[in-house]
Amino acid sequence: MACVSGLVYHHGEFIEGHLELSEGGARFLKGPGDDALAEGIIIPKLVNCHTHLGDVFIPRPEGGSIREIVAPPDGLKHRMLRRVSEEEQVAAMHGAIARMRRSGLSHFIDFREGGLEGVKRLLNASIGTHVRPVIFGRPSTQAFDEAEVDSLLSVVDGIGVSGIAEWNRGELKELADMARRAGKPFSLHASESMREDIDAILDMRPAFLIHMIEATDSDLEVCASSQTPIVVCPTANSFFGIRAPVExxxxxxxxVCLGTDNAMLATPDILSEMRALRAMVQKDRLSNPALFRICLDNGRKTLNSILGLSAEVGEYGDFLVLDKPLDDPFGQVLEATEEDIHPVSFQKFDGEVR
Known part of the structure; x- marks a missing residue:
């Protein structure tokens, strides 16, 4: 049976083994495989847990505050989003998604601005890319309109909003409750530039939170006890001179999960973002196995509740083979680029592209 062989990643460690490939997926077996199609370091395909891909057409600003650059309704990003043509935005997003695929990504969770129109543009941009956008849409304004939300919930995977400060609290609760009644997760940015009331945030029952830069120890303990994951975005945060308290x-x-945030500020490449997180946190506070659980396991576990995506390497044929030496696999993965991904990673067993 066809296989790929080498060191196979499994929940924070690498095990010598191989994946037997079939049309139904791949099965892990210990020990080397015979007549392998490829040999190297085998990891799950990557998940980007937070993007705003719609602003990828905007040149990277030289500087500015969160409010000046990305805050709704009148930050630079939102002014540009109101002006951009559908053709320009869709083409820019399509190019970014194609690059995400080449860098080994299979899914990304996008907080999609622009209501139904924004969702439509992202769906069109993803056509033919073989990458699955997990779309967390939002109303076209910071106001609850039941008819608009009902239409939105018919096409999105979830609802993702900017934060509690931009919304009337009661209307935001209506939005979150309506999403859950439709069986869709709700998420939001929280405590990004100033601490916000964690009780009010968790009252929305979010599936996960973004940033929590200004969270207190008590806030983080409440998130842990409520089993609410937090997505951190080191590169985009560094543009504003801020840092998630990962330790x-x-x-x-x-x-903790990993994302890249605004595409105008950070390339949506998780291999690159892994390196940024490794450089940000010392090894005595974040070991390589713990780092890899954040980057390779936790995002897939978060998506498991939304899409049923498995965290197991090879499930449904979902794996990457890195054409790298087998010594120091953690270091080799951290140094990997898209050029190191073996072409077999993009094929089904029957030879079709995936």
Whole structure:
């Protein structure tokens, strides 16, 4: 039976083995495989847990505050989003998604601005890319309109909003409750530039939170006890001179996931973002196995509740083979680029592209 062989990643460690390939997926077996189609370091395909891909057409600003650059309704990003043509935006997003695929990504969770029109543009941009956008849409304004939300919920995977500060609290609760009644998760940015009331945030029952830069230890402990994951975005945060308290999050027991945030500020490449997180946190506070659980396991576990995506390498044929030496696999993965991904990673067993 066809296989790929080498060191196979499994929940924070690498095991010598191989994946037997079939039309139904791949089965892990210990030990080397015979007549392997490819040999190397085998990891799951990557998940980007937070993007705003719609602003990828905007040149990277030289500087500015969160409010000046990305805050609704009148930050630079939102002014540009109101002006951009559908053709320009869709083409830019399509190019970005194609690059995400080449860098080994299978899914990305996008907070999609622009109501139904924004969702439509992202869906059109993803056609033919073989990458699955997990779309967390939002109303076209910071106001609850039941008819608009009902239409939105018929096409999105979830609802993702900017934060509690931009909304009337009661209307935001209506939005979150309506999403859950439709069986769709709700999420939001929280405590990004100033601390916000964690009780009010968790009252929305979010599936996960974005940033929590200004969270207190108590806030993080509440997130851990409520099993609310937090997505961190090191590169985009660094543009604003801020930093997620990853060490305190882990000490509190929070499940941490990795995203890239605004495409105008950071390339949506998780291999690159892994390196940014590794450089940000010292190894005595974040070991390589713990880093890899954040980057390779936790995002897929978060998506498991939304899409049923497995965290197991090879499930449904979902794996990457990195054409790298087998010594120091953690270091080799951290150095990997799209040029190191073996072409077999993009094929089904029957030879079709996936």
């Amino acid at each position: 305190r999050m882990l000490e509190a027991g929070v499940k």
